[in-house]
Amino acid sequence: MRDKHLIEGIAAPLDIANLDTDQIMPKQFLRGIDKEGLDKGLLWDLRFDGEGRERAEFVLNRPEFVDTSVLVCGPNFGCGSSREHAVWGLQQYGIEAVIAPGFGEIFYSNAMNNGLLAVMLPMADAAALLAQACDSAVPLRIEIDILERVVRAGGQESSFALSDRHQRMLLDGLDMIGASLTHASDIADFTRRHWAQQPWVRDVARRTKQRLERR
């Protein structure tokens, strides 16, 4: 087994700006009540044609990319809808990291909350890496070191920003809800004060619905 702080594998290039979560996980795959089966829907319209046949030319359908574990992408990856299904689908497909010069904000949080590494590289480094992945005769192999916060490929090394908190979550698999629940008494104290100052926000959902039902 690999070291937990290292992600190493084949990187597939997706040279598309603003690749939104509607494209990453289309609507027809959002009808579940669990997280299962989302690998099937990943990038559906890019992977398959209107008749459901594989598009041979699409990078993830090429035989040499069958073991892809990293995506190298254009700017603003994962913009749009908040659907976490996009992250679940990437992971179920076998993607461990996505590299881009920038991510949709909600996507980025969703990725970190699920242990999918979103590597935000400076624009020039990201563009160079994408070009390298596109131009490479054989699939580019990439190593990402979460501890060192560096991406290594083809003898080049680029640093990326990753908050200490997200680094810990990736390495230790932090139970965020469990951690927040240790603040239970702080939350209770806060709520008492908050509702004393702003009683009109207390139980606002329940009270509104009850009022509407009395009409």
Added chain:
Amino acid sequence: MNPRTLYRKLVDSHTVARLDEQNVLLFCDLHLMNEYTSPQAFAGLHEKHRAVAMPGQNVAVVSHIIPTHATVPRVIRDPASALQASILKRNCARHNIALFDTDDALQGIEHIIAPEHGMIRPGMVVICGDSHTTTYGALGALGFGIGTSEVEHVLATQTLVYRMAQEMRIRVDGRLPVGTTSKDLILMIISRIGAQGARGYAIEFCGSAIDALSVEARFTLCNMAVEAGARGALIAPDAAAIDYVLQRAPDIDSSMRTAALAHWSTLNSDACAMFDVEHRFDATDVAPYVTWGTSPDQAIPITDTVPLVEGAHEGSIAKAMRYTGLEAGMSLEGLPVQHVFIGSCTNARIEDLREVAEVVKGRRVAPNLRAMVVPGSGAVKAQAEAEGIAQVLIDAGFEWRQPGCSMCLAMNDDVLEPGQRCASTTNRNFEGRQGRGAITHLMSPAMAAAAALAGHITDVRQLGALHA
């Protein structure tokens, strides 16, 4: 104390604990849920045997999957979608959470029903498993979308681990020209700053053009700020915003009104507060905007032509043009549409429908074109019927449907066919958003109405003159 922005005041007043340099534990006053981003959150909660911390601060609605056919009672025929609705009902019953169910007369789109019934109050933090939660900034409430893991976190703690945003101020002065709306304004802003122009930022909108907007027009503006990547979009609440809330929140009675007004009067940025970035726009530059591509920033005034883009991301631009069947230099004026959709959390409020009725009154929808109006909520629908707007639309040849998200994201059975071109009052023109291979042109309700009458995209200002 240092001068603070409105955003900072909202975050500070909801900070339960400071976790590190970037993150706080943020209290959330109201959490809205829908049927498709919540089931896995409830499942996670149940698996860990955790309770819902504060059920009275949570509300749910069936909005995305619900069919909008004019049949009563409303039946969800798709078995998977029906299961999502029934699971939501079960989860809400189990945890004592208020629910606007499938057949509730007041059911509608989350971001329309929450403010229209007075649930959104200035100074609140409001979150929802839906990106368009930025809408509530129009009332001086910090709203933003979250993922399902965070939905679970809010259910369990009524808080979020919140990474602070950077701050951007967008000032818009001047008057919006006749025939333009806040939809045109936000499309212009997004086209200028880009689809990631506000990524990482909470925006505060200000200026005389913003002050002059109705509250509903402000919802449209803040709603689409997320299409520039914004993590929030605020407007300091003024008399218009406060009137809007007080008219809809009778529980804020005389015993607390003075305190509420005093608190709300503090909800603005201090005079010397610093923003990381500032933009200025002139409202007189706004024209009816229409998107030509597959990203909301690919928008132009109807009087312009599709731009020639060279250099970085040329490939993505070319891909967008291939998808929409357009080329640089082409005009959108005269481009035939097969469908018109008027609806969504962006533009399905009563003022939007009044604007549509104004344009179509006494006229007919073009032949061979399907035009749908999906009101944002049961209350909007009832009001439009009471005002005679519904009849105007029906007489003109529009389908008058039941409320829901509908063809904005086409999760229900309102889906376009490949190759169909749609004039749409929605918020996203992504590839396949309204149906695989279907092409979406975002625009204002008045512009969509004009397209419905003409059978092609056209300048609503010219249409008015033709019929004068």
